[in-house]
Every structure is written in structure tokens, then in C-alpha cells.
Amino acid sequence: MSSKYLIGVDGSEQSRVALAWGLARATERGAEVELLHVADDSFLSESVAFLSEAQQASEQMLHAETEYARSLGFEGKISGTAVVGHPIAEVEEASKHADLLILGAHNGSQFAGSFFGTRAVKVAATAHCPVAVIPAVASAEPKPGVVVGVDGSEASKRAIAVAAEEASFRGSPLIAVYAWMPPLTPGLEYLWSEELVESQRSAAEEAIAIGVAGLAERYPDLEIRREIVQSPPVAALVQAAEGAELLVVGSRGRGGISRLLLGSVSHGVLQALPCPVVVTRG
Missing domain, CATH: 3.40.50.620 (HUPs)
Incomplete structure (x- = not known):
């Protein structure tokens, strides 16, 4: 069908x-x-x-x-x-x-x-x-790549599945982006330490590894690029997807009050629209 x-x-x-x-x-x-x-x-x-x-x-x-x-x-x-x-x-x-x-x-x-x-x-x-x-103005020659946001959530996993299929069909690389920011303590500056940075990087690498698990077997020719960025998620995705073929983000689903709330990341990228954006469903 x-x-x-x-x-x-x-x-x-x-x-x-x-x-x-x-x-x-x-x-x-x-x-x-x-x-x-x-x-x-x-x-x-x-x-x-x-x-x-x-x-x-x-x-x-x-x-x-x-x-x-x-x-x-x-x-x-x-x-x-x-x-x-x-x-x-x-x-x-x-x-x-x-x-x-x-x-x-x-x-x-x-x-x-x-x-x-x-x-x-x-x-x-x-x-x-x-x-x-x-977007109202389409890129004449989009740069190859399907960008997807990764954060370890179920919504992110669904987005990765859609983005991988898209990238495989197009013969383009899948660009998995994980963005993080240090925790902000009210009244204080960002607290930095080597341990904090290392733990965040480890969490990012683990989230991406779990998110893309099984894709190599399903799409043997798919190139997967991993990007770990210290930046607010919306800014990181918009920058990575500027002029790209497609950006895929996950939604929270359709239950209760969540059906009225798209989520700050999905909302943010739809406001910026660096390229065609697909919002996946629960």
C-alpha cells in the first residue's frame, strides 16, 4: 500500500x-x-x-x-x-x-x-x-546530510529511526547531534571541572551509541557522523542543519497536555527553519 x-x-x-x-x-x-x-x-x-x-x-x-x-x-x-x-x-x-x-x-x-x-x-x-x-526559500544545492537531534529519550530514538531511513534513501550521511550545557546554579557562574566535562561527554557518547545501535546492520552503506556540541540544543541543531537536506526532531507524543506542547527544541527549530524540518510522532 x-x-x-x-x-x-x-x-x-x-x-x-x-x-x-x-x-x-x-x-x-x-x-x-x-x-x-x-x-x-x-x-x-x-x-x-x-x-x-x-x-x-x-x-x-x-x-x-x-x-x-x-x-x-x-x-x-x-x-x-x-x-x-x-x-x-x-x-x-x-x-x-x-x-x-x-x-x-x-x-x-x-x-x-x-x-x-x-x-x-x-x-x-x-x-x-x-x-x-x-522553509520559504529552498536551498538551491543543499549540503548532503540528514541531521537528527539525540538526547537519549524515546522521542529521540524515533527521530533517529526516521532520519536513518531518510539518509539511507538519499545516499547521504546521517549526522547525529548531541548538545549539552553545564548545569547552572542560581546566583553562581557555570561550575566547571574536568570531571563534569568528562561525564557529560561520556553520557553523550553513550546516548548516541544507544540511539544508532543496529543501524549499521540495517543500512550497511549508511555513513553515521557523531557530533557532540557544548551548546544549547536549538542553537546546535540549527547550526548543524544550516542548508542541509533535512533536519529530524522528535516530539513528546499526543497525550494529555503534551498534545498542546511541542517541546522547546522542536519549537525552536521550527521557528528558525535552517532547512526542511520533519517532526516525528509518538
Whole structure:
């Protein structure tokens, strides 16, 4: 059974960059594509006439973006859904039936129906499938490598599994990044000692070793690079992934209050978007 990619469209330049990225990936992977346009009803009258016009406008937008997708040369299976509603809720519901959700990144725009700014972060927190957020300006020649954050958590292990498959498929190195900072004691400077540095390095090496265990057997040709960085995690990942093919980070999952909290690292890299970012699911 082929994979299904759900791509949010709104006719903007940012959305079309994400659409092109998703279509290229779907072609490579033999995946089918569903385009989704949501007309935001937050500022609409609840009258039947207004809602009917909004639905018609949504369908027109979907038709235009479907035609645009075909103009890019995509020959795979493509379908579409046009709805009126709250974008976060509608995308969350649609993500139940997708293998990957793809969104563009909008900075500062607040057009009705668009997937912009913090909405990408909120969608990534609530979606039922992995979410790819694509920068508005794609790197013409990305440097080879799939970057993944490692911290020893279950979320990190899931991210490593996804990143390894991606790197193997692309024939690119897997770059496993572990970032650490010395503990901060209130009112004091950072406390340094050779023992502290050595213990942190040992913990980092152990976390990476556990995280990548078994990958050599599964992907014999996969090159794995290990980077241990003394830096805040977001800064380390953004720097390592600047211009890279892909950055993969793990989420906390979807339970209780955690479904509303993406996590500071995932949130931070989505705000910076040094390259296409995939947020994996629990």
C-alpha cells in the first residue's frame, strides 16, 4: 500500500514551495498526494450565505492548486479536500489518514486559510502523523546530510529511526547531534571541572551509541557522523542543519497536555527553519 502525503495549500509562495517539495518527494517514493485547503471561518459570519461563499472560494483555491501541481509535472495520484473551519482542527482531523503532513512556513502573513507562523508549530503539536515544515526559500544545492537531534529519550530514538531511513534513501550521511550545557546554579557562574566535562561527554557518547545501535546492520552503506556540541540544543541543531537536506526532531507524543506542547527544541527549530524540518510522532 502506497504512502499518502497530505499537503496544506493556500496559493501563497510559501505554500507552493512546500507543494513542490512534497510532490518531488511523492514522485521519489511513489506516494499518493492529497491537497488540503481550509478556509478559516474565525472571522466569517455564521450565515448560510457567507459559509456557502467561503466553501466555494475554498474549492476554487483547491482547484487552482491542483492545476498548479499538475503543471509541475506530477503524474502520481492526486486528490483534494476543501473545507471551511478552524485550520488547526481541520488539519488535525485530516492527519489521521496521512503518513506525512507537509506545510509551508509563513512569516508575518495572516491571510485567512493560510498555514502561517505559529500555526505550523501548533499543527506539528497536534497532528497524528509526522509533519514536514518547509522553509520559504529552498536551498538551491543543499549540503548532503540528514541531521537528527539525540538526547537519549524515546522521542529521540524515533527521530533517529526516521532520519536513518531518510539518509539511507538519499545516499547521504546521517549526522547525529548531541548538545549539552553545564548545569547552572542560581546566583553562581557555570561550575566547571574536568570531571563534569568528562561525564557529560561520556553520557553523550553513550546516548548516541544507544540511539544508532543496529543501524549499521540495517543500512550497511549508511555513513553515521557523531557530533557532540557544548551548546544549547536549538542553537546546535540549527547550526548543524544550516542548508542541509533535512533536519529530524522528535516530539513528546499526543497525550494529555503534551498534545498542546511541542517541546522547546522542536519549537525552536521550527521557528528558525535552517532547512526542511520533519517532526516525528509518538
